[in-house]
Amino acid sequence: MNADLTSLVVVAPLLVPLAAAVASTVSAGRPRVQQAIGLGGAILLLGSALVLARAVAAAGQVRTALGGWDAPFAIEFVADGVGASLVVLAAVMGLTALLFQQDDTDPAPASPAFVPLVHAFLAGACGAFLTGDLFNLYVWFEVVLIASLGLLVLGKERRHLDGALTYFVLNVVGTLFVLVGVALVYAATGHLNYVAIAHATMADPYRVLPFVAVLSVGFLVKAGAFPLFAWLPATYHTLPAPALALFAALGTKVGVYALLRTGGAVFPTVAPLMSDLLGWVAVGTMVTGVLGAAYHWDIRRILAFHSISQVGYILLGIALGTPGGAQGALVFALHHSLVKGSLFLIAALVCREAGSYDLRHIGGLSSARPWLAALFLLQALSLVGIPPLSGFWAKFLVVRETLVLGHVVWAATALAVGALTLYSMLKIWLEAFWRAHPREDWQPPPGARPASAIAAAGLAAVTTAFGLWPEPVLRFTFMAATVLHTRP
Amino acid sequence: MIWAVALSAGALVASGAYLALSRDALRAVVGVSLIGAGANLVVLSAGRLDAVMPAFVPEGASRLADGAANPLPQALVLTAIVIGFSLTCFALALVMTIRQRVGDTDSTGLRAAEPPAGADGLPAFPDDER
Amino acid sequence: MTTRAVLLEVVVRTLYPGMLLFSLWLLVRGHNEPGGGFIGGMVAVAATAVRAVATGSADAARRMPLGPLRLAAAGVGLALLSGLPAVVTGRPYLTHLWAELPLAVTSVKVSTVLLFDLGVYLSVWGALGGIAAYMIGLDERDGEVRP
Numbered sequence: 001m002n003a004d005l006t007s008l009v010v011v012a013p014l015l016v017p018l019a020a021a022v023a024s025t026v027s028a029g030r031p032r033v034q035q036a037i038g039l040g041g042a043i044l045l046l047g048s049a050l051v052l053a054r055a056v057a058a059a060g061q062v063r064t065a066l067g068g069w070d071a072p073f074a075i076e077f078v079a080d081g082v083g084a085s086l087v088v089l090a091a092v093m094g095l096t097a098l099l100f101q102q103d104d105t106d107p108a109p110a111s112p113a114f115v116p117l118v119h120a121f122l123a124g125a126c127g128a129f130l131t132g133d134l135f136n137l138y139v140w141f142e143v144v145l146i147a148s149l150g151l152l153v154l155g156k157e158r159r160h161l162d163g164a165l166t167y168f169v170l171n172v173v174g175t176l177f178v179l180v181g182v183a184l185v186y187a188a189t190g191h192l193n194y195v196a197i198a199h200a201t202m203a204d205p206y207r208v209l210p211f212v213a214v215l216s217v218g219f220l221v222k223a224g225a226f227p228l229f230a231w232l233p234a235t236y237h238t239l240p241a242p243a244l245a246l247f248a249a250l251g252t253k254v255g256v257y258a259l260l261r262t263g264g265a266v267f268p269t270v271a272p273l274m275s276d277l278l279g280w281v282a283v284g285t286m287v288t289g290v291l292g293a294a295y296h297w298d299i300r301r302i303l304a305f306h307s308i309s310q311v312g313y314i315l316l317g318i319a320l321g322t323p324g325g326a327q328g329a330l331v332f333a334l335h336h337s338l339v340k341g342s343l344f345l346i347a348a349l350v351c352r353e354a355g356s357y358d359l360r361h362i363g364g365l366s367s368a369r370p371w372l373a374a375l376f377l378l379q380a381l382s383l384v385g386i387p388p389l390s391g392f393w394a395k396f397l398v399v400r401e402t403l404v405l406g407h408v409v410w411a412a413t414a415l416a417v418g419a420l421t422l423y424s425m426l427k428i429w430l431e432a433f434w435r436a437h438p439r440e441d442w443q444p445p446p447g448a449r450p451a452s453a454i455a456a457a458g459l460a461a462v463t464t465a466f467g468l469w470p471e472p473v474l475r476f477t478f479m480a481a482t483v484l485h486t487r488p
Numbered sequence: 489m490i491w492a493v494a495l496s497a498g499a500l501v502a503s504g505a506y507l508a509l510s511r512d513a514l515r516a517v518v519g520v521s522l523i524g525a526g527a528n529l530v531v532l533s534a535g536r537l538d539a540v541m542p543a544f545v546p547e548g549a550s551r552l553a554d555g556a557a558n559p560l561p562q563a564l565v566l567t568a569i570v571i572g573f574s575l576t577c578f579a580l581a582l583v584m585t586i587r588q589r590v591g592d593t594d595s596t597g598l599r600a601a602e603p604p605a606g607a608d609g610l611p612a613f614p615d616d617e618r
Numbered sequence: 619m620t621t622r623a624v625l626l627e628v629v630v631r632t633l634y635p636g637m638l639l640f641s642l643w644l645l646v647r648g649h650n651e652p653g654g655g656f657i658g659g660m661v662a663v664a665a666t667a668v669r670a671v672a673t674g675s676a677d678a679a680r681r682m683p684l685g686p687l688r689l690a691a692a693g694v695g696l697a698l699l700s701g702l703p704a705v706v707t708g709r710p711y712l713t714h715l716w717a718e719l720p721l722a723v724t725s726v727k728v729s730t731v732l733l734f735d736l737g738v739y740l741s742v743w744g745a746l747g748g749i750a751a752y753m754i755g756l757d758e759r760d761g762e763v764r765p
Contacts, residue, residue: 026690163601
């Protein structure tokens, strides 16, 4: 490919959402123009993400240094299979969230700041997925954090403000861990570039081990790992539904991605020293998340706790430290983002049709809205991991690799947590869909909401297609994991 | 020099952590920004502190003179300060808004996002009904 | 607004244009000497903040061109645009370019860096000035300054 075009291909997934955020802020007074800019930006982002993925599929990885500076000073952007597939995921989720916002399905009122914040969030996430520089990674974390805080306070009610405060304090402490970790790694190696750090730490991993540990604690906070996840269940259910889908898909994935990247490519000799500990953290995350989900009655809070539990599976894949484990983690991250995103959108549709998110107040949807019931069942079973849906392939990859490496306890926990997942999905199914509505005179509100139904069903279609025809995704992620673990 | 910086960073983080654990939300925000100040000191000292010459490239030269300070951590810490500053601004605005709504900033009362079980008048488990 | 401090108001009205001019001077000076977009922007924020104390937060926000939010967005937009000329001329994004602009007797150096710095200046002024005005406005609305 042409050298100058490479630069543009790599940075386009950052520039498009940033430009869309700017343009939609300037047009905040005119909602229709703003919506058009938001949707157009998301479509353009998806296009540029696909172009990038094609370039990556052809070359393995593409890189560019901003400003034409040379190695130690340049801020490098590197797209490989892991980064490119997550960028495509971010684009799909952004488009879905903005599409969902088109009609008034979301029980939260619309705000003129929503579209700019969504695009800022996407820019931050894509930046984190594409950067090749440790400090730059920290900066994109902060971009995501600022956009998230903006989305959290959109509602302006007490619960939004309280939730945002919890989110702020815990997440800022997390990013400060990242910042100090980055500084210590720089002090020990003199480098911030991923490749340069990998070379510098190859010989003596024990020298940088404590610094990498500090860095990893920050990433674990961001990923929502046990026992550092308190910010997640405190805030997710206060968000407007499309923002919630975006958070569920990408919020924790940025931290997970950072762990995957640093473990596989930046500190390839240091990460194995921590993998046992990370494995137990993963087990703790899986178990606590699914138990929290069993307790709650609000659909969104059940699903939020499930997000924690599913992060555990991804961490387990990362903890294995092999290309197979990394592939499992990546596939699981993609699967979980799509399925959980669409489940949160379905939850908003349930709330709109039945009148509440609280399972104790609703029911009767299986006869009143059979298409919604079918959609929920499809996604819930995929989350549980029933073949041939996408969750099966994700779980299969992680659990198989765990067993191959002989970690029987971890694999058994993963399978047991799957059974508990089935329990809480059944709880939603029985209470919201199967049993009759508690109020006998209840009627679902009239009026069709095509855009939001298309958004939720579109995500479901993508995951189902992945489940039925996993070959291309598996091949691409296998390539990605191999490139990630190739020693430079 | 490095000892003074290390002790200051430690003191900042310690006092920040003490404040961040406070029940008062305003104190917690101030505490978090103090921890941030400590983290910034760590970033600055990551590039070694012995050089005293400003990091300017002399007229006509194409690289830094020997003995000049390392400019990279300075760029990093400036970025970190700006980000920390804007986050602190946001958090202070948030806490002041909460104070205006609620009347005080005692965080034990700020449970609107996570009401305790049974606060909505419904039992946490259906069996409790019977 | 409850009580107006006339002395403060007069002083601030006089100083305000001077503070903005000083912030612009800092912005331009930053090219070769201490100064630059961020510091210039902060001085502009200070001007907005004293204006908010003296004549009210609504007035201070109104006096920011485009209003706080759009000003910040315009700043980010400018900074993003400053990287594009490099791509057009076949260099990596954000490679900065300089040009000598002949001006009668002397010549002025024009660069995309200045455009970037101007973007930083505007976004700092817009974002932080907006927050400062908002926070000062919080205590105004209910008529008395809370303890």
